[in-house]
Amino acid sequence: MSKALILGTGSCLPQKTLTNAELEQIVDTSDQWITSRTGIKTRRISGEGEENFRLATLAGQRALEMAGLSPLALDMIIVATLSPHKIMPSTACFVQAELGATNAFAYDINAACTGFTYGLDLASKYIQSQPEMKVLVIGSETLSTRVDWKDRNTCVLFGDGAGAAVLGGSEDGRGVLGSKLHSDGRLWNLLHMDGPESQNPELQGSDWEGALIRMNGSDIFKQAVRAMDDVVVELLEQQQLTIEDIDLVIPHQANIRILNKLQQRLNIPDDKLFINVDKYGNTSAASIPIALDEANKQGRVKENDLVLLCTFGAGLTWASLLMRW
Incomplete structure (x- = not known):
């Protein structure tokens, strides 16, 4: 059976770096407090001309260049995001237009921080049934547009950026080997964000306090550790492997x-x-693809390596995915 193999990766980070020292001037916090509790030293914040779809497009272009593919070779574009450029049309449609990928269909998915891994799983399923397909999966966020800059418990955590991967069919045993995806909507209130204020008075x-990220940090911490641990063990057991067999683990950088x-x-x-959370903070759906691109370019992954992704996000959602590079 054909497997979905990553042919190229790319990423795009905004130019502006926001340091912990600068955050001390915005909210009641300190570099020591942020570093000890989060490990984050800096994060990237979008400026003029760095909208979500533009970051996503540049990440996608770089992945295509690494893969040696033209945008016209793409059959499908998936953008995972919780901070879309517009509610409609999808950010993926903006990316399609910017790339000139006129042969591709495009849509967004929102599984929060788990979105890119969900997207890889989707792409894998398409390619298994149609091995000739070329799919671009992007995780892209401008969380600076959704952060409450008066809330020190959340504003210190998040950053902007985009990461991408191009996938195609492989018959040599390399590619996505398996995945495990989970959700629990009963716990939505631990991490959520309202939409725009309703124009229907009855709804x-x-x-409503604005379309801002709200989080119960202590409970999210407990859920995230337990869920990612469980989903990694579940996938390894399915694949009859142990953690010793894995060459690189790339977790969500929360x-x-x-x-x-x-x-x-x-x-x-x-x-x-x-780990690169110290440089970029939590970039939600962009977290894993940015890390994956960095690992790839640093030579941390080699052909035939086993690479394990694991992630957790609002929903609640969590997932793991295993691939042979």
Whole structure:
């Protein structure tokens, strides 16, 4: 059976860097407080001309260049985002237009931080049934447009950016080997964001405070560690593998304490765990593809390596995905 193989990766980060010291001038916090609790030192913030779809397009272009493909070769574009350029049309349609990928159909998905992994799983299913397809999967966020800059518990965490991967069919055993996806909508209130205020008076919520990210940090921490641990174990058991068989683990870059706890529970050696949360913060759906592109360009992954992705986000959603590079 044909598998979906990553042919190229790309990423795009805004020019502006926001440091912890600069955040001290915005909200009641300190570099020491942020670093000790999150591991984040800097994050990127979009400026003029760096809208979500523009970041996504540049990441996609770079992935196509690495793959040696023209935008016209694409059959499908998926953009995972919770901070779309517009409610409609989809950010993916803007990307399609910017790329000139006129042969592709395009749509967005929203699984929050888990979105890119969900997107890879979708692309894999399409390619299994139609091996000739070429699919561009992008995770792209401008979370600076959705952050409450008066809330020190959330505004210090998030950053902007985009990452992308181009996938095509492979018959040599490399590609996506398996995945596990989960959701639990009963816990939506632990991490959520309202939409624009309703223009229907009968559907206006009394607790509407703007389209801003709201989070119960302590409960999210507990859920994230447990869920990612469980979903990695579940996938490894399905594939009859152990963590020792994996060459590189790329987790969602949410918070260094979550990553350290996950590493401890799964016994992941330092040299097999990719971490860049200190530079970019939590970029939600863009987190894993940015890390994947960095790992690829740094030579951290080689042909036939086993690469494991694991992630957790609002919904609640969580997932793991295993590929042979």
